[in-house]
Amino acid sequence: MSITTLLEGLRDALRRRGRVWVHVPRLLRSLWNTSPALAATIILLRLLRAIQPPLVLFIGKLIVDEIILQTATPAPGPTLADWVESGRLNAVAGWLLLEFLLVAAANVLTRAGTFVERILTELHDNALGVALIEQVARLDLLDIETSAAQDRLQRARAQRYIGNPLLSAVLGQAQDGVTLILFVAGLVAYAPLLVFLLLLAVLPTLAGEAHFNAKGYGLNVAVTSERRQIEYIQHVGSAAESAKEIKLFGLGSHLAARFAGLAAGVHLANRDLAARRALWGSLFGAIASLAYYAAYAVVAWRTLSGALSIGDLTFLAGSLLRLNGLFERLILGLTQIASQAQYLDDFFSFMDMRSSMAVPEKPVAFPAPMREGIVFEKVGFRYPGTDRWALRDLSFTLPAGGTLALVGENGAGKTTIVKLLTRLYDPDEGRILVDGIDLRQFALDDLQRHVGAIFQDFVRYHMTAAENIGIGRVERIEDRPRIVDAAQKSVAHELIESLPQGYEQMLGRMFVAGLDLSGGEWQKIAIARAYFRDASLLILDEPTAALDARAEAAIFARFRNLSETSTALLISHRFATVRMADRILVLENGAILESGSHDALMALGGRYAELFELQAEGFQ
Incomplete structure (x- = not known):
């Protein structure tokens, strides 16, 4: 492998890692837009909390130095009153009071910050939930009904909740970053090289965490389908609506075993990755600890040699301890944010999807009422991902105010006609006209506003x-x-x-x-x-499948009384239902096999008559 290939691979990897961070500013903007006042309050509280640790540590140094200074000179007297009266305790008392106020304020700031962040993140979560529902409503059936699209939607639905912990992590990182800068500023004044020693020591941890976060995201994407199956089996196995059949068929053990098998596969993959991560993380952590104690030894030696005071030692030792933790926490936090941001990409990439349905530049108003009717003109359609034609060269007319029934075996194309007529899909061939206007010339919401449908499911x-x-x-x-x-x-x-x-x-x-x-x-x-x-067009797909004969007769007695401006498309396997239609289409393999009224089709003695007589025999 050439150097050029290696460099190109590294560049592509860095570009992919860079894209991970694209959505973090977008998430922060959405948080700010949810409530600018609450967001500004959180920033202020986080800033105050970031300043507090270095101030407390530096005041501690001043207290130690002041105590050593006072103990190096003769005491003003044997009692506390002598010390107070001399004024030599004023500085120590003042620094102690200030440190107390800072520590007490930190507790208040933490609780106030938690309270405000909880309110804002809940509002933000609600806003993202609304946005997700609206996005699903905007997309076409084509965009969301395939297995791959369902996997993507599943990840988007799950990753919506990533936003809140990710926001907390980003805010925490910003707070730690301010604290670190203040500690580094103090440490640089005494021993600048120690800062670089600590930074170099934690770089292996950074590389390791970035590697395993990427591996974890890849694994999560790879098992999305298995997770959906696990959730489905759990739902079926515990839902009230499926309980009767599960008990009757004795499916409990089978579903439990299938759940356990899928869950075990996901668990083993996660366990192996977690084990490798723990092993390498322990090694990198040991390197960081070694660097910390090396820096501590340098500070101790400089104090023994007289270059630093005891107060300086207290401040530097505390700073080193905090910096060691801060460096590691920042690096781990950044890699975790990068990891969570990858999942955030699942959410925002779904939110950025746009409808694949063509939108007319100048939509025509849907004719209400219809005057001519609906015409299928040499319509052909194939479902995405298949070469099989669900419909081919299909032509028929549904006059305004008329009732058309579709009859045929499962897979004949009946439901596909409904999907095309409601423009859940567009035909691959031919066109569908309403009063002579192509269906694609109507605004989608205007078209669907004039359609009323009841599906079997x-x-x-x-x-x-x-x-x-x-x-x-x-x-x-x-x-x-x-x-x-x-x-x-x-x-x-x-x-x-x-x-x-x-x-x-x-x-x-x-x-x-x-x-x-x-x-x-x-x-x-x-x-x-x-x-x-x-609606101008009423579509009934197996509308009475679960009704008894009396209820069905009552419904269709009313159905016949639809106004002349209403047009109806009826799909049913019950011939007692379809016989009342003005015209019946018998479909087979996406084409019209027979067409006519009930009486005409019975007189023809073809497929319709055969099916009608078979069904009638069942009631004799």
């Missing part, structure tokens, strides 16, 4: 019944009459009225006084949420 929000419906359009969440109307359309009103606290009943068991619902009852709430959105 809908979210069960641990909020009140009213909030569960109202979040369908959060700007109108306080509109109780509209919430009640949406609940009536979804047959959820009677259910909610029967709850102990009605619409104010907390749902789910995550919080105190929460009441869990059955799957079908939750589904009624979710359908009400879609109705409350009052």
Whole structure:
């Protein structure tokens, strides 16, 4: 390997290490922006605490020198009163009082600083939490649903909490830095070469810690996937919603063994790294201690030779002791900050992600109400990371005010159509038109504001019944009459009225006084949420999968009464549900196999008729 290659490798390593510190000023700015008054108070308190140790030590030197001076001259008398009356205790008493005040003030400053920092870091943590939620909401489904993206999000979510200890570490380093400068200034006046001796002695510790911090970060990144599996298994194994199935299938031991195996692998990797770090750290620590005692011996000899006073010895010995600790603490602190800053990069790099969805320069307003309808024009789409076409050359029309049902086996492309229509993804081929306007010409939030959707895997929000419906359009969440109307359309009103606290009943068991619902009852709430959105396009993906036949019939009796300005897309495996649609598309491998009304498809005697008759036989 050539010298040039080695130098280039070293330069790249230094550049990577330098990038680690990029986000520290950004973190400090965010802390300052959270509350400039509190941040300024913290800086002032830290500065006062930094000045206190050198002052106390120097005053101690003055006290020792004054005592030696007084003991070298005849006493003014045998009693304390004689000393007080002579005034020869004034200097010692004054220095003692000042030292007492400094020590007492240090305690007050420490407690005040801890109090202010706790308040500010909590506010800052809350601000970062809000920012993370908003960032996830801004990103596209494409940006966050892959396994790699989930690993990145997991690290960002975990590293949000790195900010507070990192801030404390940075502030502590700044405080120690001021203290060190003051001690060095005092030591340089007596023995400047000793400072360089101590500094050189701790350089091996600096190199070692930097090396092992980098190794630790690399290991943490490498096991992110395993950690996510560990957290998932722990959640499944201990969550109330999975308890019945785990007990029935006897999965407890299996999950525990799988958890133990994954955790053991991560533990062994961490243990090996920690063992090597401890071994080298002990060696480097011994070198630093040797340098400290060598400097101490030099100071002791200079005192014996008369070059330094006993007070100087007291000050220098204390300074050396403090400097030894400060040098090591600063170096270890800097490497730890560098280590934590690497994790901070996980957070800020996620926060810096921008949506990959194309944004129109001059967005067109979404047509409300729709007058022509929706057209898929030779649409093709492949999911990221695969060559398989989920949809290919797909063309169909959904007229305004009409109802279109999608039928097909799993993987036929039904949910992909919904994702494209709601612009969670953009097609790779073709285009989707609304009243003749390409979907990509609408602002994304404007488009999605006019779409109401209920998915089979809908979210069960641990909020009140009213909030569960109202979040369908959060700007109108306080509109109780509209919430009640949406609940009536979804047959959820009677259910909610029967709850102990009605619409104010907390749902789910995550919080105190929460009441869990059955799957079908939750589904009624979710359908009400879609109705409350009052959207131009209503998408129902398996909307009645958990409902009984009576509830399903009641819901679709209301569904047929949608206003003419509402357009509906329905996905269901229940043919009793889809038969009410104006038009039915039978999908297979991302293409349209059959198309027509229920009666037309039954008369055709093709795949739809075959599936309908198979399902009907199951009820005979």
